[in-house]
Amino acid sequence: MIVKNVKDVIGTDQEVVTENWLSRRVLLKKDGMGFSFHETIIFPGTETHIHYKNHLEAVWCVEGDGEIETIADGKKYALGPGVVYALDQHDEHWLRGGKEPLRVICVFNPPITGKEVHDADGVYPAEVADAV
Template sequence: MIVRNTADVPIATVPHSPGLRGKELVSPADEMGYTAYEIVLIQDQIDYDLEGRSSNHMYYCISGRGRCSVENGEEFEVTPDLFMAFSSVVKCKITVTSEDDMRLYCLYCQDDDPSSDRVVVRSLSEIIGTDRDVDFGSGHSRRFLLRDDNFPITVTNTSIMTRAGTERGVPMWYKHHKEAAYYIRGIGKYAWEEGKEEAEFHAGGTAFLMNENDPHYAMPVEESFTICAFFPALVGNEKHVFSGGYSVYGAPQ
């Protein structure tokens, strides 16, 4: 388990998009199958170029509002809890239109089909109540990307609710996937190595990297929300369990 707090990470240039600067929360050295940054786009700069160079590039809007223009002429509004995924050949620009700065969680991963023009744009409201909204008993895993979307990772908005018993910990484990959970709302703590290790999370931004497929427990003090990324991508019906680390990755489609 690797724990990183946004406040402790220096701001640096994002290698995939030289015009962006942010805080590296998942690095290539972590060997997670993807890298991730938190970046802040300020309101008074007109356009920001978004590109992945040779990588797929993805963006989750945590706060702020703006407009995204894709090279093919497509345009759409960027609002909180909107997720955007682009293959490496797709370039776009984003303009902040709100009075507040825009806070984005950005992910980059290998593009296995670099000639393919792939764009996925989904809001959280579109996911809720569908088969991509998986109730695991103590919260919901809302899945923006699955294997069928032809990206190598899955990105979710996952809620963890407080209810009787959660003070003892909500068990979580994807045995066959590496997972990074970036907490954007709520407070609480994680425990792993059978409770021998603990760390707090807070809404300012705390990243937990299960780089060794670590079984872990979430102990929320209040309802909490995290952006999770899994490598390889989920099929769609996986749930958090400790009994064998259930995953159907690799099963026929």
């Protein structure tokens, strides 16, 4: 059994911070679950281009507000507590923070190693060396 507390990730290399978001990567590829599990905070007023060509992601919004806009069709979806969205078609999108920090719980398949950040095209690489 694996038991972890997100508080134990804070301030470690499993907490990745960019100018737009903070991601606490709790379960990673090295845990052998077949998916990774994260708590992410989207900062207010930010806009992040995302296109997970190599991963599927499901997101559960638990606190705050924001918006997701799919680039292919320009559809916009309000994000807030209780909203779940799944990028089942590797949907290219804009993720926008609202007035309050948006706290979400994310699952990635295949699992990430914990070192990933978006490249210039909004993509996580297919393979990043595992953290030791």
